[in-house]
Amino acid sequence: MQRIITALILVVGLLLVVKKTPSWVFEILFGIVICIGVLEAYELLRGKGYTPCRIQGLLATLALVWMASSFAAPVRPEVPLVAAVILILVSPLFVRKDPEEMLSCSMSTLFPVFCFAYMLSYLIEIRLLPGETGEDLLLLLFICVSFSDTGAFYVGTLFGRHRMAPGVSPKKSWEGAAGGLVAAVGGGLVAHFWFYQALPVFHSVILGLLLGGMGILGDLAESMLKRATGTKDSSGLLPGHGGVLDRVDSLIFSAPVLYYYYIFFLEFPT
8 A cells, every 4th residue: 555655646746747847847856866866876886885986976967967957058968978977087086095996986986877867867858858749758758667567567477487587687577578568558559649649659659669668678777786786675765666766767768768769750750
């Protein structure tokens, strides 16, 4: 019951933020979410003996979020990215004692910033697309990955026989992944007939497959981090759901894929 209540709160809050608030509110809230996710990743790494530079990593995360936001419009996007890399690679030279610690600091600081912060910053990029396009694409994304998670869970529970990545996530199966993809396509069609009629059915189906598949891979990527650090959840922040990373892992790869699919195939159709 606790898990269901938390899920309902998250869904209602998400819908309100996407459809009923100005873009800057979305940018700030998801900027906070991304920062919390990066800090969770640092805690997981620290528990395994890595020595990330959390303050520098958080500053780099803020730079990447700012780069994606409407507040950075006058600035070339490469500037915050280059500044983040320099900060993370140079600062260990002055805050760690020996070369091994410096390398551990640099690598463990970079991983969450680029695997989570940079990839998730595309959620803000999507929200800033013109008109209602960004809002509709975000809802499409959330529906597809939610349907995929649900379909994969139930099909995998009932019919799962062949393990997909037993070294990372022993319970995930190829049967579950297939069920997740079918459910994600269903989510794309629901989005088309519900609120996004401007998106052709063909693209709804393709995006369902892409977003469902990327959602599964994102989930596995976060599972790799948790398995390597010997933890079940990224934190206990969300009752019954683990941490922020546990809730947004399906968006890590699907958000940038959706953004570039729109840029290449929908913004300027041939």
